[in-house]
Amino acid sequence: MSPIRAVLRVLHISQDLLHEALRFLRLLATPKSSLAAEVLFLRKQLVFYQERKVKPHRFNDSARLALLLWAKLFDWKSALVNVKPETFIGWHNKAFQLFWRWKSRGGRPRLPKNIRRLIAEMAANNPTWGQERVADELALKLGVLVSPRTVKKYWPNDLDSGRNGVSGQRWMTFVRNHAHAMIACDFATVVTARFRVLYVFVIMEVGRRKLLHCNVTAHPTALWTAQQFREAIPGDHSYRFLIHDRDKTYSDDVDEAVQSLGLKTLRTPVRAPQANAYCERLIGTMRRECLDFLIPLSEKHLRGILREWVAHYNRGRPHSSLGPDVPDAESGLQRVEPCGHRIPVDHQVVAKAVLGGLHHEYRLERRAA
Secondary structure, three states: OOHHHHHHHHHHHHHHHHHHHHHHHHHHOOOHHHHHHHHHHHHHHHHHHHHOOOOOOOOOHHHHHHHHHHHHHOOOOOOOOOOOHHHHHHHHHHHHHHHHHHHOOOOOOOOOHHHHHHHHHHHHHOOOOOHHHHHHHHHHHOOOOOOHHHHHHOOOOOOOOOOOOOOOOOHHHHHHHOHHHEEEEEEEEEEOOOOOEEEEEEEEEOOOOEEEEEEEEOOOOHHHHHHHHHHHOOOOOOOOEEEEOOOOOOOHHHHHHHHHOOOEEEEOOOOOHHHHHHHHHHHHHHHHHHHOOOOOOOHHHHHHHHHHHHHHHHHOOOEHHHOOEOOOOOOOOOOOOOOOOOOOOOEEEEEEEEOOOOEEEEEEEEOOO
16 A cells, blocks of 8 residues: 555544544433433334345444444443454454554664664674674673674674674784784886886885885796895894785795795785785875876886885875874974964975975975074
């Protein structure tokens, strides 16, 4: 039934009940002797209808509801004629069910929006937790009393709602836990002005997003790649893992060279660039902030462009994920205490052009006396 028809039906029933109520009020003002005579008069006529076996019309909803209401005021069993007592009791049961269905519509009220958001956040940030653990955390430490079934109702759809602890952790959780002991590498292609394809090899530190090494070659062999790792990773490093994809350039000889440097190689799954998301994001930033605006003329020209951009990336480009901060913590960046929406009176802003003015680095400099 459409909503409009349902509303019209309710209005029609309400109108009939209003007419019945007005008629009842009028009868209340009638003398009892007159009312008793009218009842006998109507019953006498009803007897003749029963003798002729005239079949009455079906009761509509308003008539059924009116009979149910009037039956509360007297003993209706002796006055029931047109339907069987079982049918009349069935009307009563149906009305009772509809009443409680209307009263309990919508179920329990929803949790506040901030609690629903907190449950989703806790489920996403703690992959080994189940609904019971989240409910206990909310009750014990935050004073929010909810059952595990309620937590399940607001559990994110993209997570396993039935887990109560898993044997391992998600790949992204592993990367975050070991970010400062992890480096990643990848190749990117660049086309020169003469349509020559060059390969850019980058190695980054995942924890600080620092670009450890960047070099260019036209022929990325396994021997050349192994040499890049030797040049980029110092002897006193604290790294433990290296992430790279399944490119053929990363041969067994390259992995052996990496292991000799004290690193364990982690190969990403097939066709899963998100497993090396930090390095993929670095290459995307390199394209959006540098390579998409410059056309290298040669391998030497590209190497010079990237050398300047890498210095800007590590020492002058703020990274939101770091606080904000720059990846190179030893860059000697002048940090200034916040002073509201104003520049100190005795200072001025100085801009330094990067890549011919494609980017600029700003700093405060004290004015000359």
